[in-house]
Amino acid sequence: MTDLYRSQRAMRNMRQAAMQRGVVAILDVGTWKVACLILRFDGPERFRADDGVSSMAGQSSFRVIGAATTRSRGVRFGEIDAMQETERAIRTAVQGAQKMANVRVDHVIACFSGAEPRSYGLSGAIELQDTTVTEPDIGRVMSVCDVPDYGEGREVLHAQPVNFALDHRAGLSDPRGMIGHRLAVDMHMLTVDRSAIQNLIHCVKRCDLELAGIASSAYSSGIAAMVEDEQELGGACIDLGGGATGISVFLKKHMIYADAVRMGGEHVTTDISKGLQVSMAAAERIKTVHGGAMATGMDDRDMIEIGGDTGDWDHDRRAVSRAEVIGIMRPRIEEILEEVRERLDAAGFEHLPSQQIVLTGGGSQIPGLEGLASRILGQQVRLGRPLRVQGLPQAATGPAFASAVGLCLFATRPQDEWWDFDIPAEGYPARSIRRAMKWFKDNW
Amino acid sequence: MQPLILDRKSAIKRDPAPSRVAYRLQRLWLTPMFRSLLRTGVPAFLVVGAAAIFVSDEARVDMLTQKVTDIRRSVEERPEFMVNLLTLDGASDEVAQDIREILPLDFPVSSFDLDLEEMRQTVLGLDAVLDAQLRVRSGGILDIAVTERVPVVVWRSRDAVELLDVAGHRVAPITTHRFSTDLPIISGEGADRAVAEALRLLESASVLGERVRGLVRMGERRWDLVLTGDQRILLPETQPELALERVLALHQARELLSRDIVAVDMRHGKRPTIRLTEHAVEEMRRMKNIELGENRG
Numbered sequence: 001m002t003d004l005y006r007s008q009r010a011m012r013n014m015r016q017a018a019m020q021r022g023v024v025a026i027l028d029v030g031t032w033k034v035a036c037l038i039l040r041f042d043g044p045e046r047f048r049a050d051d052g053v054s055s056m057a058g059q060s061s062f063r064v065i066g067a068a069t070t071r072s073r074g075v076r077f078g079e080i081d082a083m084q085e086t087e088r089a090i091r092t093a094v095q096g097a098q099k100m101a102n103v104r105v106d107h108v109i110a111c112f113s114g115a116e117p118r119s120y121g122l123s124g125a126i127e128l129q130d131t132t133v134t135e136p137d138i139g140r141v142m143s144v145c146d147v148p149d150y151g152e153g154r155e156v157l158h159a160q161p162v163n164f165a166l167d168h169r170a171g172l173s174d175p176r177g178m179i180g181h182r183l184a185v186d187m188h189m190l191t192v193d194r195s196a197i198q199n200l201i202h203c204v205k206r207c208d209l210e211l212a213g214i215a216s217s218a219y220s221s222g223i224a225a226m227v228e229d230e231q232e233l234g235g236a237c238i239d240l241g242g243g244a245t246g247i248s249v250f251l252k253k254h255m256i257y258a259d260a261v262r263m264g265g266e267h268v269t270t271d272i273s274k275g276l277q278v279s280m281a282a283a284e285r286i287k288t289v290h291g292g293a294m295a296t297g298m299d300d301r302d303m304i305e306i307g308g309d310t311g312d313w314d315h316d317r318r319a320v321s322r323a324e325v326i327g328i329m330r331p332r333i334e335e336i337l338e339e340v341r342e343r344l345d346a347a348g349f350e351h352l353p354s355q356q357i358v359l360t361g362g363g364s365q366i367p368g369l370e371g372l373a374s375r376i377l378g379q380q381v382r383l384g385r386p387l388r389v390q391g392l393p394q395a396a397t398g399p400a401f402a403s404a405v406g407l408c409l410f411a412t413r414p415q416d417e418w419w420d421f422d423i424p425a426e427g428y429p430a431r432s433i434r435r436a437m438k439w440f441k442d443n444w
Numbered sequence: 445m446q447p448l449i450l451d452r453k454s455a456i457k458r459d460p461a462p463s464r465v466a467y468r469l470q471r472l473w474l475t476p477m478f479r480s481l482l483r484t485g486v487p488a489f490l491v492v493g494a495a496a497i498f499v500s501d502e503a504r505v506d507m508l509t510q511k512v513t514d515i516r517r518s519v520e521e522r523p524e525f526m527v528n529l530l531t532l533d534g535a536s537d538e539v540a541q542d543i544r545e546i547l548p549l550d551f552p553v554s555s556f557d558l559d560l561e562e563m564r565q566t567v568l569g570l571d572a573v574l575d576a577q578l579r580v581r582s583g584g585i586l587d588i589a590v591t592e593r594v595p596v597v598v599w600r601s602r603d604a605v606e607l608l609d610v611a612g613h614r615v616a617p618i619t620t621h622r623f624s625t626d627l628p629i630i631s632g633e634g635a636d637r638a639v640a641e642a643l644r645l646l647e648s649a650s651v652l653g654e655r656v657r658g659l660v661r662m663g664e665r666r667w668d669l670v671l672t673g674d675q676r677i678l679l680p681e682t683q684p685e686l687a688l689e690r691v692l693a694l695h696q697a698r699e700l701l702s703r704d705i706v707a708v709d710m711r712h713g714k715r716p717t718i719r720l721t722e723h724a725v726e727e728m729r730r731m732k733n734i735e736l737g738e739n740r741g
C-alpha cells in the first residue's frame with residue numbers, strides 16, 4: 001500500500017511540475033482511437049488556484065493548443081494488447097499534437113477504459129486528539145480505513161474521500177477546522193488490473209514521455225459530460241466506447257462507483273460484419289452511416305448498398321434494408337445496456353435521490369439510442385456531450401472525446417485523493433531526512 | 445496473430461506512425477534550447493570560425509587591409525573630391541602670404557585628407573588673425589575667410605615696438621625704420637593688458653590734441669599721461685577717467701597745463717597736487733618775497 005502511495009504521490013508531484021512548466025499532454029488510449037490533447041496553462045487565473053472556485057470552475061486557466069487523433073491499434077477492451085502497435089499509435093498522436101502546438105511535451109496524463117475496474121467503499125474513524133479537525137487528522141483518518149483484500153495483481157487507481165462525518169453530522173465535504181470528537185470518513189477506492197497499468201506506463205515511457213497522472217476513463221468522461229446538478233444530486237455516466245463501456249456513478253460531486261462492461265461499439269461492428277458477411281471496414285462504414293437503434297416503417301424501404309471487393313458480382317452488389325442493419329445492431333446494444341443496468345443495480349443506483357443517466361462516448365451517437373436506453377435504464381436518460389474547453393478543435397468536441405476533455409478538467413482541478421494527504425509521521429527524524437532526500441531528488 | 449517479425453520488403457508503407465528516430469528528432473527540434481542553439485549558435489559559430497581561420501594567416505590579413513585601403517584611396521582621389529585652389533578672403537597681402545606659408549598644402553589634395561579644424565588652429569596661430577573660417581567649396585576650392593586684428597595702439601616695451609589690438613593682443617612687430625604710424629603710443633610693463641582702459645583715456649585726452657604723447661603704465665597698475673614738454677598727469681589706479689576729466693576741466697578753465705608745471709598728481713583724489721618746474725618755483729619765491737617786501741616796505 002505504501003508503495004502505491006509513493007508512486008501516486010510521485011505522479012502528483014510530476015503533474016505539479018508540468019503545470020509549473022505550463023504544458024501538459026492528455027492521452028486517451030481507447031480501443032477505437034488514441035487522442036492526444038496538449039494543454040497550456042497560461043490563463044488569467046494561473047496563480048489563483050487557492051481562493052475557492054474560480055470563474056468557469058478553473059477552466060479558463062488552460063487552453064488546448066494541440067490536438068491529434070489516430071486510429072488505435074493493438075488495444076482490445078480498453079487494454080493494451082500489442083504493445084508495439086499501441087506505442088506507434090501513441091507516437092502518431094503525440095507527434096501530431098506536438099506539431100500542431102509547436103511545443104515539446106514531456107508530461108502526459110493518460111486514461112484508459114478497461115482493466116476491470118472494481119469499486120470499494122471504505123470507511124474509517126478516529127477519535128480526535130484535540131477538539132478541532134486539522135489536516136493531519138484527515139490523513140490519519142484515511143490511513144485507518146480498513147482496506148479490503150482487493151487481490152494480488154491489482155492496483156489502486158483512485159482513492160477519494162467522498163464523505164466526512166464529525167460526531168453525528170454526516171455529509172461534510174471539508175471538516176477542517178470544525179469542532180468535534182470523532183471523525184469518520186467514507187472513501188471510494190477503485191482498483192484495476194496491475195498489468196494493464198504497467199503496460200500503459202511502459203508504452204508511455206517508450207515514447208520518451210513521463211506519466212504525470214493516470215485516471216479511469218469512466219471517471220473522466222463523467223466529469224466532462226455530466227453537469228454540476230447531476231454530479232451533485234446523483235447520476236450515472238455511461239461512456240459507450242469502442243471496446244469497453246465505462247460506468248461511473250456520481251453523488252455530491254464525488255464519484256462513488258465505477259465499473260466497465262467489456263463490450264462496446266466494436267462488437268456491434270463485428271456483429272454487422274458477421275451478419276452481412278462484409279469486411280470490418282465496410283461494416284464500420286455501414287454502422288456509422290446507416291446504423292440506428294430503433295427501426296421505423298421507413299427503414300424497411302431504405303435499401304443500403306453493402307458493397308465489397310471480393311470480385312464476385314452477386315456478393316458485391318447485395319443490398320439490405322436499413323431495418324435489417326438495425327435488427328443486427330439492436331440486440332448487441334440492448335445487451336450492453338442490460339449489462340450496464342445490472343451493474344447499476346448491483347451498485348444500488350436506484351437508491352440515489354436523482355437517477356439521471358448520461359450517455360456519452362462514441363457509441364452514443366447511434367440514432368435512436370436515447371429511446372432504447374430509456375426503456376432499459378429508466379426514464380431520465382440524456383445524451384451528453386463533453387464540456388466546451390478553450391481552444392479545442394471542432395472535430396474533437398464530439399461525445400467520443402468526453403474522456404479526453406474530462407482529463408483536461410482532471411488535470412486542472414484534480415479531486416483530493418488519499419495520497420494528497422500526508423501519512424501521519426511514525427518517527428519524526430526519519431521522516432524529515434526522507435523529506436530532505438525527496439527535496440533533493442525533486443529539485444536536482 | 446499478427447506476424448511478429450516484420451517483413452520490411454513486402455510491408456506496405458501505409459503506417460502513419462512516425463519511426464522512433466523521426467519521433468525523437470521532431471521532439472528534439474521542438475526543444476527550445478536546441479532550436480535556439482541551432483538557429484543562432486551554429487551560424488554564429490561558423491562565422492566566428494571562418495573569421496578566425498582567415499585571421500590566422502598574416503598574408504591574407506595584409507592583403508585584405510591593402511585591398512581596403514586601395515578601395516578607399518580610389519574613392520577619395522576621385523576628381524570630385526580633389527581640392528586644387530586656395531582662396532583667401534579678408535586678408536591683407538602680408539597675412540595671405542603668411543597663411544600660404546604656414547599651411548602645409550600641396551595641391552591637388554583630396555578633401556578627405558584635409559583636417560579643416562587643425563588648419564584653422566594653425567591659421568589662428570598667426571598673430572594678425574583674429575578669426576578664420578575654412579570650408580571646401582564646390583569646384584575643388586578651399587576657401588579661407590580671415591578676420592584680421594585691427595591695430596589700435598603702439599606698445600613700446602623694453603625689447604621691441606609692437607602693434608596691439610583692442611584686446612591687447614600682438615598684431616605685428618614694428619621695425620624702427622617703419623615707425624611712422626599715427627596710432628597712439630603706450631609703454632611700460634604690462635601696458636598690453638590694459639589696452640582698453642588706455643584707449644578710453646586717450647579718447648578723453650583727445651581734447652589736448654597734439655600735446656598728447658602717450659600713456660605710460662606705471663608699476664603695472666596705473667597710467668601716466670605724458671604730454672609734450674615732459675608734462676605728466678599721474679592718474680590714480682581706480683577711476684582714472686574721472687581724474688583726467690577733472691584735470692582737463694581745470695585746464696579748460698585755468699589753462700592749467702599751459703603753465704609752468706612738471707606734473708599734475710591725481711593719485712589721491714582728495715588731494716590733487718601739482719609739481720612746478722624749478723624755474724617756476726624760484727619765480728614764485730621771488731614773487732612772494734616781493735609781496736612780503738612790499739608789505740614790509
